[in-house]
Amino acid sequence: MHSFTHHRHSSGGETPAKETKGLVVNSGWCYDLGEWFHDTFSFHGTFRTLRQRTINLAYLQPGETVLDVGCGTGTLALEAARRVGSTGRVAGVDPGTQQITRARAKAARRNISVEFQVGVIEQLPFPDQTFDVVFSTLMMHHLPAPLKRQGLAEIARALKPGGRLVIADFKHKQERAGLSARFHAGGSRTQELEDLLKEAGFDRVGTEELRPPRFSAFPGASIVRAYKC
Numbered sequence: 001m002h003s004f005t006h007h008r009h010s011s012g013g014e015t016p017a018k019e020t021k022g023l024v025v026n027s028g029w030c031y032d033l034g035e036w037f038h039d040t041f042s043f044h045g046t047f048r049t050l051r052q053r054t055i056n057l058a059y060l061q062p063g064e065t066v067l068d069v070g071c072g073t074g075t076l077a078l079e080a081a082r083r084v085g086s087t088g089r090v091a092g093v094d095p096g097t098q099q100i101t102r103a104r105a106k107a108a109r110r111n112i113s114v115e116f117q118v119g120v121i122e123q124l125p126f127p128d129q130t131f132d133v134v135f136s137t138l139m140m141h142h143l144p145a146p147l148k149r150q151g152l153a154e155i156a157r158a159l160k161p162g163g164r165l166v167i168a169d170f171k172h173k174q175e176r177a178g179l180s181a182r183f184h185a186g187g188s189r190t191q192e193l194e195d196l197l198k199e200a201g202f203d204r205v206g207t208e209e210l211r212p213p214r215f216s217a218f219p220g221a222s223i224v225r226a227y228k229c
């Protein structure tokens, strides 16, 4: 895989976390351990299902260019790299230096080429019209409202015309039903996300719901796909 032309920032080795009003996670391998624990014991595998459905919705093709914004420890980006193959390119950005360090270690261990770098959604370090597909999973609820707007405009800039954006996020607390409303405070209102996407220049906006399995603490999620006009 080739590497991307840098734009605005260079990635550097252990660059400090970028300044952002987003809620940065910086727990490295503990994040993966916590996710495994929750998915196994309280979400009944729904995290894994969420990632599979998110990546399937993009219909990735060999040779495509892909960005995962707020990539965390890189699980989704690594799967994307597998799907686009050696002629494709995948990048992941996150402001958490420990997340990026962990993502790079996972990529090296699996011998998969992904360009992971410290970065923020509000200033993506890529030229205009670089990507066929952009993903964002469980990240939008980490951003205050003005930053969501700014970030979506940045994604639109970095996507090629007709490019696909797939966003997965937990349901907003007020849109959840039953027990799951008590767990995990964060989440996005689906309608608000769809409206923001249209405002940022996306069309054909469609949403899939992922409901919590019975007796699971999973709060429910929406997976929204849209195309850049």
Ligand SMILES: C[S@@+](CC[C@H](N)C(=O)[O-])C[C@H]1O[C@@H](n2cnc3c(N)ncnc32)[C@H](O)[C@@H]1O
Pocket (backbone or CB within 6 Å): 020, 021, 022, 023, 024, 025, 026, 069, 070, 071, 072, 073, 075, 076, 093, 094, 095, 096, 099, 119, 120, 121, 122, 136, 137, 138, 139, 142, 143
């Ligand atoms: C709940 S984690 C999800 C990580 C990963 N996408 C996943 O599905 O496991 C949310 C991520 O958003 C990142 N984040 C926070 N503010 C951000 C920003 N301004 N730009 C990009 N990512 C940001 C956090 O550092 C964190 O890694």
